[in-house]
Amino acid sequence: MYLEHFGFAEQPFSLTPDTGFFYRHPGQQEALNVLLVALATGEGFIKIVGEVGTGKTLLCRRLLDSLGEDCVTAYLPNPLLSPRQLHQAVADELGIEFRRDATVQELLKCLAARLVELSDAGRQVVLCIDEAQAMSDESLEALRLLSNLETEKRKLLHIVLFAQPELDERLAGTGLRQLRQRITFGYRLEPLNREDVAGYVAHRLRVAGCPQQIFTRRAIDRLFRASRGVPRLVNILCHKSLLAAFGRGEATIDLAPVRAAVADTPDAALGERLSAAPMVWGLALTGALILAGLALVARWALGGMP
Template sequence: MYDSHFNFSELPFSLTPDTQFFLNQRSHKDALSTILVALKHSEGFVKVVGEVGTGKTLLSRILLAELKKDCVTAYVPNPYLSPDELKSFVAQEVGAQFDKDMASHELMSALYRRLVQVHRTGKQVVLIVDEAQAMPRDTVECLRLLTNLETEKRKLLQVVMLGQPELDKLLNRSDLRQLKQRIVFSEYLKPLDKSACRAYIRHRLNSVCSNGENIFSVSAMDLVQKASGGIPRLVNILCHKSLIAAYGRGHKQVALWHVAKAIKDTQESKARILARLLSMELWSPRGELVE
């Protein structure tokens, strides 16, 4: 692959969320700060919404690392669970003593006893739910009931929900209004603008290469931003393919042409940017890439 060609210690644009490559851009920085402040004050529910590919899973991993010392955490990567499955999962993650054949009310009692034990140690219990828009309605209601577990002064379980915009639609249901009222803080992850996208690309390259600053030309980075709409996952895909195109030609710098090649090979970005590419005469009238 191109890693040795560019002297990379590892591939810089992997699609796997990796905290090494986390860049504390304004949108993510605000969301992380809001979550941490809300949890510190035991506010109950926090919601973070972002489009597909905006970095919600990476943010949740950064959050888990931040909370590691002071909190007991439970992370739900796939929330398509029944209410009983959710209760069992949380009980297992926080170390409650329970049996899988327990009645639902007995499981809740076991979970409550464990949450009280954790509270007495001075720690908080935080449940992080990724892809929360996929959670069934009855499970969402169960989540609300779990947060009813409390002492006279504070909640014993706090919840961070991360999801796509469909999460807002789910929470707008009239039969879920009680949970919606408990969401004290909401944050929205925004796509990268031109300046942020340049910083993002350079950050990832500098993380794996001493000369990362100069591998993408400014015009190439700006074209990546335009084609991707600033969605980090698409930025990664286009940068990866652009590096392959440059490697295939033996080039040491990614230029406009290499990005155009990557765009043509990426269906999600092609429609978005095709008109602009035509105006730049990168495509021939027959739709072929001009070299």
């Protein structure tokens, strides 16, 4: 499409979580540091929470890439599983052979034996679960029980949950309080601020092979307002803006292509209206105060006030 036009070696704003584009802004880097420190200290349960599109999956993949050869990793991208299916999925990830009709107790026995074997070999097992808010209460409880596998000295299994804030709402209830108490480390990913959005866009352009910033300052301002700093929305809007600029034969992206991208992205258009609402109310209030002041002045001038 527009790769040759702008001189890109690859698409800079793909929605695929590519760790080559990982941007070390303070939020993502702090979250990664929390994960690495927690795993280094042998914690059993760790939780990363963030709104839709804030980069949880990319952070998960970056964590998996960061772990050394002394770690054995298991990754579940779709945890919408029954407790039995959960045990089977973890066993598959760890390369355990088992009968497909094995009971949960038999699966737990196989898992425990494999975890002890890896621990004796000096290897740490890390299970990363993406979209953990989709898990049922029964599967979350099965996961908690799975974390009971340990020696006198250390945990045999370290579990990292990546989830939307809905998981926190569920954990706040009494039904999952035991799991809540097991989570010793956590971090909440926040949207990017305006400076981070500018740095994020420049970083992805640079990685894709374009060293200069081709988005104007006004374009970045509009991107930030429309995306509310959500990286996924930034990617969508930048991709559509590049398409619009390419169609116009333009080498830089100013307001017009971004406006077109926002208009074509319902979530961004809604976000822009919401962000503009406080300003509209502020202007309305200011106008009302001015009118009230003018009315008082008029009454005074006409002798209606002392």
